[in-house]
Amino acid sequence: MASPCPEASFDVLYVVREMGKQQFAVTSPEVQLFCYLSCLLGLYDGRPVADWGYEFAATPSIAPFSTACGDSLEALEFKRFLHEKDGAYSITASGVTELERWGRLSLFRGRIAYLSGATGAATAIPVAALSNGVALDPQIVRATRLHDSRPLLEEVGLSSVYEQFRALESALGGEVRDFMVPAVVWLSYLLRQEEKNAENPSGGR
Numbered sequence: 062m063a064s065p066c067p068e069a070s071f072d073v074l075y076v077v078r079e080m081g082k083q084q085f086a087v088t089s090p091e092v093q094l095f096c097y098l099s100c101l102l103g104l105y106d107g108r109p110v111a112d113w114g115y116e117f118a119a120t121p122s123i124a125p126f127s128t129a130c131g132d133s134l135e136a137l138e139f140k141r142f143l144h145e146k147d148g149a150y151s152i153t154a155s156g157v158t159e160l161e162r163w164g165r166l167s168l169f170r171g172r173i174a175y176l177s178g179a180t181g182a183a184t185a186i187p188v189a190a191l192s193n194g195v196a197l198d199p200q201i202v203r204a205t206r207l208h209d210s211r212p213l214l215e216e217v218g219l220s221s222v223y224e225q226f227r228a229l230e231s232a233l234g235g236e237v238r239d240f241m242v243p244a245v246v247w248l249s250y251l252l253r254q255e256e257k258n259a260e261n262p263s264g265g266r
Contacts (some may be wrong), residue, residue: 065136068114069129071169072096072176074160077143078152079180085188086149089134090123094192097125098179099172100214101198102240105226105247106175110214117213119204124196125213178240185245194248197255198222225250 076095080087087095100113115129134150137143142156152160163169183191195201199221204211229247237243 065133066115066129067168068172069096069127070133070137071160071163072099072172073130073133074137074142074152074156074163075173075176076180077150078157078160079177080183081151083180083183085183086146086151087188088148088150089131091188091192092134092150093117093123093125093127093130094195095176095179095183096127096130097213098182098191098195098244099175101222102175102178102244103172104214104219104222105229105243106237106240108175110216110219113214118210119201119213120210121208124201124204174240178242178244181239181241182244182248185241186248190252191248193255194251197251199225 073092073096076092076099077087080091080095097117100110100117103113104110115127117125117127120126134143134145137156138145138150141153142159143150144153164173186194196205200213200219204213225247226243229243229250233243233246
């Protein structure tokens with residue numbers, strides 16, 4: 062088994078624990094979803110994509126997708142930090158202990174606000190709707206239309222996302238203390254736009 066990416070392992074373990082607190086056992090695609098949203102919140106906060114530690118792609122069958130997250134799920138289950146049943150993951154007692162130990166390391170501390178914001182969004186938006194909202198990310202929409210695998214979060218494809226984030230930052234104003242707020246506002250905006258486009262197809266994207 063290849064050595065998993067440390068950042069992805071921390072993110073995966075954190076997501077599974079936080080969703081477990083909401084009595085929600087997450088599947089692999091849902092873990093990928095929250096990790097991706099966390100990365101986007103880092104971008105919103107001005108963090109360079111290259112600093113995130115691992116990459117995402119859109120594939121014909123799943124988007125967003127990260128090989129690093131998939132490998133981490135497998136490794137964490139093997140180490141019995143996670144438990145998998147019927148395709149859904151929950152954190153074990155040893156996993157909680159390990160996550161608390163990792164969380165004290167400087168390598169991971171700066172990620173927690175984004176991960177907390179992403180998983181916290183699920184308290185305001187149902188996970189299914191949250192997934193639909195992320196699928197409306199302009200990069201994923203483009204990849205889906207092409208029916209092909211392609212990297213996400215490349216600078217050339219981020220212009221629309223940055224434009225939306227600038228408008229969001231202007232609307233929210235001031236320093237963001239809880240990244241759940243921009244996550245919920247942005248996803249709600251994308252979902253409302255999709256509803257409008259469905260009601261008025263001639264005026265769609």
